[in-house]
Amino acid sequence: MFPQYDLIVVGAGHAGCEAAVAAANMGSRVLLATMNMQTIAQMSCNPAMGGVAKGQIVREIDALGGYSAIVTDETRVQFRMLNRSKGPAMWSPRAQSDRMQFAWKWRLMLEANPNIDFWQEMITGLVVKGGQVRGVRTGLGLEIESKAVVLTNGTFLNGIIHIGEKQFGGGRAGERAATGLTEQLLELGFESGRMKTGTPPRVDGRSLNYERMEVQEGDPEGGRFSFTPTRTPEKQIPCHVTYTNAKVHEVLRTGFDRSPMFTGRIRGMGPRYCPSIEDKIDRFAQRDSHQLFVEPEGWDTCEVYVNGFSSSLPEEVQYKALHLIPGFENAKMFRPGYAIEYDFFQPTQLQAWLETKRIKNLFFAGQINGTTGYEEAAAQGLIAGINAHLAIHDQEPFVLKRSDAYIGVLIDDLVNKGTKEPYRMFTSRAEYRILLRQDNADLRLTPLAESIGMQGLEQRMQRVREKEEARDAIMQFTRELSVAPEQINTFLQSKGSAPLKQKVKLHNILSRPHIEMQALCSVLPELNRFLQAYDEECISLATIDLKYSGYIEKERELVEKMNRLERVALPENLEYQKLRGLSAEAREKLLAIRPRTLGQASRISGVSPADISVLLVYLGR
């Protein structure tokens, strides 16, 4: 009934979809197996993509040939560039999407790819022979053959949903949990753990009083995630902001004795940065108000997502508390919030290219690796899909460095440090934040993706060349154009910047704070004329590279320094147990992870600089 596939992807969430597309666009024959074809690319939590650090990841996915950015652009109901005031390294795109259109658009894009087949059934086991995965086994008892498998099971593995004192098996509201896989993986020697996440109630927008809330509009100029010319809707719809208060907290507290969190029924570790509302009240008792974002679920539906009110308290407590929130006095609830516990596998069991160390050609991506977030999942899916294709063609794995991409930071953290709580990306995690900007993701990554044979990058590559040429030309121009004091001093004084005493080259003026290229056009007609030939993205890139040049250069030096450690190979059979200078923790971690380079070893949690010195001494440096 089935051909022999190159790759079977289990699960069709953000990770699964990107994995399928990446492998298919590399040339693999892919089967995408999902329990329910109606829920392909479901946004299980809030209807939004991007945000600080996550927006950068979506841009990187696009630069590498993934589809998340395109789908988001075409189905977005609102776009904002966050952190505008904080410097270009921090600019982070974020979009609200129409939840149903998002999933539908993804499905159409997958269907448009002739290399992707679909199968709707629960996958209950793997076919493993001789330490290598050979296919999957389905709930009906079918065996489907493949050369590689990517597991992207999300929250479905032995998922248990909690609402107050009630609990039931499920992978998402209204959907079954997946069983069988965890048990088989444990038999194969993997170690699993439990994690927990939660989601807020959904309410009926027709029952809300928006007059009592603050309005949060999208950016009037709009914006895009993809480096391809996607068609973004012209209109946008606003979100709203409201706040909890002491009375709300009081009502919520009445449910604490029935909270699965506080009564210990949930043992899985939840994210510290995405706490439930009861968690916030409990841990930060001194605050009597918390902000809530009221987010529309789409263009036409009246369903509304109450961001910030994640809860697993009994549904009637949620309902009562909601009613005390300004604007929610008459709110009708569509469904209560809930917490969900699920199995994950400590990602230190993976290679840097997301293949498991135990079973060849078996890859893990997404929440199964202990991460949270659509963006983090999609990024891993993409990398797993690429590497599954490379593995079955005996090609070198594709590994992004921490200095290449947030995706590099993400995977490097996962495989070396593991995680105790659902892992979310923050810009703070990246050492080279100034290099890893959202505006240059394509410059950083598209050529890399092209070099490994990713198809469909022609448009992006052409754009990369355009941007680079434009940037170089503009920078050259600013180095050559002389500016006289009489041309510019009035302008400089109006910006609070010191006047010129003699002629200087334009780039010297641009390196001053608060002096922007576009603003200078008004006083420098030559510049204005020159820039006519370039679009805003190119001008902005040149400005950033100019203004940040000192920092960019220093950061590159740091990368080079770090890469020196990356080039020091550690022998695969190094007997860490014999190096007495190592701390017990470091020894244990090094034995388990077996880093390939000293650089990798330095990032393993529990391995201190003193331990690295011991390794350096041992290696004779």
Added chain:
Amino acid sequence: MFADGLEDTIVALATPQPAGSSSGAIAVIRLSGARAIAIAESRFKGKKLSEQPSHSLHFGLVCDASGGVVDEVLVSVFRAPHSYTGEDSVEISCHASPYIIRRVLDLLMESGARMARPGEFSMRAFYHGKMDLARAEAVADLIAARSKAAHELALRQMRGGVSSEISSLREELIHFAGMLELELDFGEEDVEFADRSALRQMLDRVRARIAGLMETFTLGQAIKEGVHTVLAGRPNAGKSTLLNALLQEERAIVSDIPGTTRDTIEEVLDIRGVLFRLMDTAGLREADDRIEALGVERTLQKIATARVLVYVYDQTVLSAEEVLADLQRFARPDLQVLILANKADLLGDSAAVETGSRLAKAGYSHWLSISAHRVEDIKWVSDALYSLVVEDERLLESPMISSLRHLQALRSAETHLAKAEEGLRGNLTSDLIAWELRQTLHHLGEITGEITTDDLLDNIFSNFCIGK
């Protein structure tokens, strides 16, 4: 560099090589490594060392292969990990004759020990996790310590004085950086951000502490290496009398100061534990001929690298103006000058005081009217020299840096902090301020340990309510 040979048992003389009359009575030979005890035992006649507990002391004989006695010795046994290096170790105290030392070392090497390379014992201690980098450096200093104060300084730093000060600084900075990272990563969330003035205050505090630590370098360096002091004055000012008198009171018991040659270091004074490396100079005089011009030139060169200048003049001959004219030739902002108006016994006190106040007006406040012939006056000079260097004795009790590496790391940290502060005044976006702080943390980490981004996030999560 030590990779090939960590399994070797190493041996070396732990006390100074005896040389001529300056040798001590006892020499200590140290063995370290897995076979240290067995090797010592093979040459030892007495108790079976392999059966002795750690930290025990044994009397016996060291014998050669034919049973001939080389020396009577005391042997201390230390067992891993409770030894300096963290390995099995033996220390053999023998008589300090060059012949005996040579023989004992030869015999131990015949039994399988290898001569240690310089610093290899400390390297092994570091390798076996017995000390961090800053402490390992302090040990090297302790070994080289030549005076009481230098010894105490090294001892204190070895116990972690600087390390703990840096760690505490680092903690404060992580908290500070955490506040900025909070703005960057959670700007869209419902968190209260620290206001800029609070951040500036915090930054000022950290900068003051770093500056304080940097200031200790001069003193730390002076204590560790001795204070370069130049003695200058015109001919017949009484320099020689003064020098001899000082030496009689304060001559240091040191055999040698490395890194200098005999002809530039004339003498070393030890004033309450602080070493003054005193360089005498040719008399200062208007150069009439070439040879004298050379002498003056050399004097000026010596003063150019000195920390302290002791200028002596004959107050019965020279006026304040003439003294000032001399001093102006080598004035340097970081040169501390002690002016000694000699031959006070030949002059009334009132004239002296007048000169003193003239000089003080010109910026020279360290002025003493003395007679090099009076013992109590020499004591004043010693006191004056000491307080020029140790401005506040309490500093001796606080963490002090004496390594150039630490100073450089602190300087780099300070450079980045200065930029961060400028940034806080509105000239940098917060991503760049955060960048400067990360660099600061990185440089502080160079001194002792580490900085990981995990620290920043942990700080954020433990202090702020995050989460939409």
